[in-house]
Amino acid sequence: xxxxxxxxxxxxxxxxxxxxxxxxxxxxxxxxxxxxxxxxxxxxxxxxxxxxxxxxxxxxxxxxxxxxxxxxxxxxxxxxxxxxxxxxxxxxxxxxxxxxxxxxxxxxxxxxxxxxxxxxxxxxxxxxxxxxxxxxxxxxxxxxxxxxxxxxxxxxxxxxxxxxxxxxxxxxxxxxxxxxxxxxxxxxxxxxxxxxxxxxxxxxxxxxxxxxxxxxxxxxxxxxxxxxxxxxxxxxxxxxxxxxxxxxxxxxxxxxxxxxxxxxxxxxxxxxxxxxxxxxxxxxxxxxxxxxxxxxxxxxxxxxxxxxxxxxxxxxxxxxxxxxxxxxxxxxxxxxxxxxxxxxxxxxxxxxxxxxxxxxxxxxxxxxxxxxxxxxxxxxxxxxxxxxxxxxxxxxxxxxxxxxxxxxxxxxxxxxxxxxxxxxxxxxxxxxxxxxxxxxxxxxxxxxxxxxxxxxxxxxxxxxxxxxxxxxxxxxxxxxxxxxxxxxxxxxxxxxxxxxxxxxxxxxxxxxxxxxxxxxxx
Amino acid sequence: xxxxxxxxxxxxxxxxxxxxxxxxxxxxxxxxxxxxxxxxxxxxxxxxxxxxxxxxxxxxxxxxxxxxxxxxxxxxxxxxxxxxxxxxxxxxxxxxxxxxxxxxxxxxxxxxxxxxxxxxxxxxxxxxxxxxxxxxxxxxxxxxxxxxxxxxxxxxxxxxxxxxxxxxxxxxxxxxxxxxxxxxxxxxxxxxxxxxxxxxxxxxxxxxxxxxxxxxxxxxxxxxxxxxxxxxxxxxxxxxxxxxxxxxxxxxxxxxxxxxxxxxxxxxxxxxxxxxxxxxxxxxxxxxxxxxxxxxxxxxxxxxxxxxxxxxxxxxxxxxxxx
Numbered sequence: 001x002x003x004x005x006x007x008x009x010x011x012x013x014x015x016x017x018x019x020x021x022x023x024x025x026x027x028x029x030x031x032x033x034x035x036x037x038x039x040x041x042x043x044x045x046x047x048x049x050x051x052x053x054x055x056x057x058x059x060x061x062x063x064x065x066x067x068x069x070x071x072x073x074x075x076x077x078x079x080x081x082x083x084x085x086x087x088x089x090x091x092x093x094x095x096x097x098x099x100x101x102x103x104x105x106x107x108x109x110x111x112x113x114x115x116x117x118x119x120x121x122x123x124x125x126x127x128x129x130x131x132x133x134x135x136x137x138x139x140x141x142x143x144x145x146x147x148x149x150x151x152x153x154x155x156x157x158x159x160x161x162x163x164x165x166x167x168x169x170x171x172x173x174x175x176x177x178x179x180x181x182x183x184x185x186x187x188x189x190x191x192x193x194x195x196x197x198x199x200x201x202x203x204x205x206x207x208x209x210x211x212x213x214x215x216x217x218x219x220x221x222x223x224x225x226x227x228x229x230x231x232x233x234x235x236x237x238x239x240x241x242x243x244x245x246x247x248x249x250x251x252x253x254x255x256x257x258x259x260x261x262x263x264x265x266x267x268x269x270x271x272x273x274x275x276x277x278x279x280x281x282x283x284x285x286x287x288x289x290x291x292x293x294x295x296x297x298x299x300x301x302x303x304x305x306x307x308x309x310x311x312x313x314x315x316x317x318x319x320x321x322x323x324x325x326x327x328x329x330x331x332x333x334x335x336x337x338x339x340x341x342x343x344x345x346x347x348x349x350x351x352x353x354x355x356x357x358x359x360x361x362x363x364x365x366x367x368x369x370x371x372x373x374x375x376x377x378x379x380x381x382x383x384x385x386x387x388x389x390x391x392x393x394x395x396x397x398x399x400x401x402x403x404x405x406x407x408x409x410x411x412x413x414x415x416x417x418x419x420x421x422x423x424x425x426x427x428x429x430x431x432x433x434x435x436x437x438x439x440x441x442x443x444x445x446x447x448x449x450x451x452x453x454x455x456x457x458x459x460x461x462x463x464x465x466x467x468x469x470x471x472x473x474x475x476x477x478x479x480x481x482x483x484x485x486x487x488x489x490x491x492x493x494x495x496x497x498x499x500x501x502x503x504x505x506x507x508x509x510x511x512x513x514x515x516x517x518x519x520x521x522x
Numbered sequence: 523x524x525x526x527x528x529x530x531x532x533x534x535x536x537x538x539x540x541x542x543x544x545x546x547x548x549x550x551x552x553x554x555x556x557x558x559x560x561x562x563x564x565x566x567x568x569x570x571x572x573x574x575x576x577x578x579x580x581x582x583x584x585x586x587x588x589x590x591x592x593x594x595x596x597x598x599x600x601x602x603x604x605x606x607x608x609x610x611x612x613x614x615x616x617x618x619x620x621x622x623x624x625x626x627x628x629x630x631x632x633x634x635x636x637x638x639x640x641x642x643x644x645x646x647x648x649x650x651x652x653x654x655x656x657x658x659x660x661x662x663x664x665x666x667x668x669x670x671x672x673x674x675x676x677x678x679x680x681x682x683x684x685x686x687x688x689x690x691x692x693x694x695x696x697x698x699x700x701x702x703x704x705x706x707x708x709x710x711x712x713x714x715x716x717x718x719x720x721x722x723x724x725x726x727x728x729x730x731x732x733x734x735x736x737x738x739x740x741x742x743x744x745x746x747x748x749x750x751x752x753x754x755x756x757x758x759x760x761x762x763x764x765x766x767x768x769x770x771x772x773x774x775x776x777x778x779x780x781x782x783x784x785x786x787x788x789x790x791x792x793x794x795x796x797x798x799x800x801x802x803x804x805x806x807x808x809x810x811x812x813x814x815x816x817x818x819x820x821x822x823x824x825x826x827x828x829x830x831x832x833x834x835x836x837x838x839x840x841x842x843x844x845x
Contacts (some may be wrong), residue, residue, distance in 0.1 A: 073821070356783075407783055461669040
């Protein structure tokens with residue numbers, strides 16, 4: 001017997017296909033498996049946008065905070081410090097301090113200082129604005145990832161998409177309650193601010209309008225627990241959550257959950273300085289724009305720790321602590337796209353497409369045997385090998401099987417026999433012309449090859465484009481089609497040829513055209 | 523079993539005028555359909571919200587409408603049966619951008635008391651994403667066609683490329699017309715189906731073209747229309763068989779694949795039929811009209827072969843040290 005490299009490659013391909021597709025088919029614990037797309041196993045897919053402009057605004061505000069802290073700390077007298085448009089403005093009262101002030105600004109990166117007489121306008125450079133925006137997205141991804149990790153979900157995906165979008169995929173979500181909790185955890189800005197209450201005007205808060213408050217450099221914030229209560233606080237926070245190092249759930253003396261937080265050394269110093277100077281005044285603890293408590297400062301608080309109390313359940317307090325611990329979102333996020341599929345729908349989709357796959361398979365299988373007899377059986381062997389290969393390759397590459405991907409596999413079944421139809425037709429043609437079976441097989445393959453290659457490559461071009469421009473599920477479809485085409489080249493062209501080579505001596509002896517190729521003698 | 527045993531070529535080109543007339547009528551009425559009724563963009567491209575609800579028994583659609591009416595969020599929402607009487611889809615043109623608050627929860631609260639139900643799917647696509655997907659969709663169609671054009675021109679000849687692209691445009695137009703006619707929601711899966719049709723129809727065309735190319739080089743026949751007739755007849759059994767197997771499979775997908783895959787399989791069904799037809803009756807006549815000339819093609823091939831030989835000779839001389 002001649003050395004038949006085709007059948008060896010085909011056999012290797014079949015063994016490879018079966019070995020690596022078994023974990024996916026039998027759902028064993030070991031080995032690489034195909035990941036089911038969210039549309040098949042259920043889960044939550046979200047595309048989030050980041051409002052990067054707001055990151056710039058909050059950067060300006062924290063710039064104002066540091067100006068205030070620096071001048072307070074060094075007894076530099078300034079007046080009418082406020083945030084206007086995208087810059088911090090103030091006026092310097094004593095020109096002797098110009099030098100130390102300019103040294104202070106030199107130390108801060110990415111700011112532009114514009115001095116007109118005693119009037120200062122401090123703003124961010126263009127590069128700094130771009131950087132801040134980018135940082136807001138990067139930091140949001142990091143933050144969301146941290147929060148989801150602590151939430152304890154299986155394999156959450158958090159990835160950047162384009163300039164300012166974030167893709168979040170949570171395959172493990174099973175119930176509506178879980179989904180809701182995950183969404184709340186993600187969306188929570190968790191922006192902690194410690195703000196000074198405007199003691200001089202606080203009494204008038206209920207009659208004050210927002211523009212009026214703004215004219216005093218104040219803002220009106222709602223209370224977190226009592227909707228009707230409002231607080232008047234200084235617009236520029238004393239410090240914000242960026243200086244937070246830890247947040248944990250603790251319990252107060254009534255055994256209600258509270259969140260205790262710890263500040264870093266810089267934050268602790270600012271906090272200590274402020275509380276030292278403001279004994280007897282109120283300090284508002286503000287979370288996500290709501291005042292949680294506004295206790296009176298009894299003494300200087302050193303050590304840099306504090307507490308947020310509210311009417312939480314233990315679970316809520318835990319989620320909040322996770323959110324605070326994993327950092328605030330520099331910029332708010334908003335929903336651009338959301339797709340959530342319940343697990344029962346996913347199961348239905350799998351069942352339906354399996355049914356279509358089996359139905360299509362049986363039809364094509366039967367048809368090929370009836371029409372081509374032995375050649376049909378050989379083509380069917382290639383078809384089965386093709387299916388195993390698709391599953392194996394997808395499992396090894398960690399590709400995701402989506403609903404359109406299932407459709408792609410079903411479609412591959414229909415189209416994969418195409419190569420063998422072309423080859424068999426060529427062989428039949430040669431047989432009609434009186435060529436011997438052995439020669440007909442050889443020439444049939446070589447005649448058909450060019451057409452098959454050209455046809456497959458053009459389909460491949462279409463699916464590569466589909467992959468490059470498609471999103472999510474469509475990408476899955478393009479992947480299965482591409483893998484299907486490549487695998488069918490191996491099985492339907494090389495594999496079947498190898499089988500004929502193996503059967504060569506029998507083919508040569510036989511004169512039974514009907515048995516081999518389903519045709520009557522010429 | 524044999525369906526099409528080749529005996530003599532059928533005169534396909536003789537009937538090409540009738541076929542082209544049918545094609546023109548179909549394509550024009552598709553465009554008329556698209557211009558008047560238009561495509562029904564689903565939420566993937568237009569933005570909006572879909573909530574899929576499944577009841578234990580038959581869905582009480584009237585009661586649902588009544589209950590949703592009280593919430594202005596559902597103004598203009600359509601509530602339709604989806605696949606089975608138990609399942610219902612609520613479609614809205616609006617989309618919420620709040621991450622924390624969810625239309626699924628709102629719907630569950632709004633439908634409370636209407637029966638035992640489960641919310642199975644909530645899809646929200648914002649307007650910005652929708653328009654981005656639309657741009658990408660058009661882009662991918664154009665790029666796929668361009669890529670194919672370049673490949674076919676490279677492997678065959680420019681006239682083949684133009685003819686195959688004309689056939690593609692023909693197939694895509696008619697498929698879109700059919701989608702518009704039945705008022706299918708055009709979503710990403712329909713786009714995927716259209717791109718698959720592109721690949722499939724081209725597959726068919728290429729197989730026929732390959733035969734024509736072969737015929738042009740090998741037969742003594744100098745009349746192109748005869749070569750085309752012969753080539754189409756010889757590939758007819760393959761075209762029909764592959765189309766049949768694919769058609770079977772897509773049909774099972776259409777019948778048993780479930781409601782979500784329905785739009786995809788419908789589009790594919792139309793595409794398989796139109797694609798098969800066009801590879802026979804649209805692509806080849808165009809080749810004829812563009813004045814593809816056998817003699818000059820053969821001359822070109824001979825020229826090319828001569829150049830190859832010369833190159834080969836030069837290389838041999840160079841390597842042999844003789845210049």
